[in-house]
Amino acid sequence: MKIRVSTNGPYIVTGGVPLTVMEIANDDRGDCRSWQKVREYPLREEYALCRCGHSKNEPFCDGTHAKDRFNGTETAGDEPYLENPTVIRGPELELADYEGLCAHARFCLRAGGIWNLTERSDIPDARDTAIDEACNCPSGRLVLRDRKSGEAIEPALERAIVVIENPARGEHGPLWVRGGIPVESADGRTYTIRNRVTLCGCGRSRNKPFCDGIHIGL
Structure with a gap:
């Protein structure tokens, strides 16, 4: 399983990675408390996920990035954080x-x-x-x-990608990469492999390909 960041384009996912949608569920006090699975996509060996945030077929890429001339330059660099x-x-x-x-x-x-x-x-x-x-x-x-x-x-997470939704706040969150799936940059460099990673799905992160939370203001 692998996720490759394409140049100014989508995330290319290979190796039959499961893809689901999960919502953040709140408790009676309004605090974020748990995850609720709301959709599971049919398993595919390879697929492309939107990175620019403008696809009309979310979470999948529909080619809009080319029309909009999306600048997906990766800025995570040597991951100083x-x-x-x-x-x-x-x-x-x-x-x-x-x-x-x-x-x-x-x-x-x-x-x-x-x-x-x-x-x-x-x-x-x-x-x-x-x-x-x-x-x-x-x-x-x-x-x-x-x-x-x-x-x-650390939580025991099966290898999968989760599209995060937060309906209580009307927010469409990032792509949650679980279980240590490698993420490869457009120039072939593998980022630090971690059990939990969130990739930008709105196209505006200042830490591409990773989410920096800027989607909450959109």
Whole structure:
């Protein structure tokens, strides 16, 4: 399985990667709480996903990028945001916050926020909620480690691509790449392989091909 970023064009997906649509579901207080699958596309060996944000056949490419002369120049470069995360050390958990990856899914804000919960992680409810919030973060901005074992606490994600929707806010989010599927740049360079990655689907990210959350203002 692989995703290749084409020059000023779509994402070329190969290897029979499952494609679904999921909505962010809110709880009674209006906080982002869980994921709900709303559609599963037929499995295809290869397909092209829109990167410019203007296809009339979303999430698939319909060639509009060529008509609009889409500038899809990749700006992620050497991924400096992966080098120096903000680290918060609590009694039981350690949080690495890679802020440059934020896709604004907002799971991290419940119950006072994951940052405060990490600092109170000797309280079982706070620890469990922090883990739940981190594991629901689609971009991988928030990564928790168990301070005793030093191991990262990562969700077990099957390899797939998810089109994110947030109906409560009327937002059409990025493409959530799950399970460590390699993403290859247009010049053949493989980006850092991670369990959770969000790719820009609106065409306006300043960190192409990755989402930077700018879609929330569209």
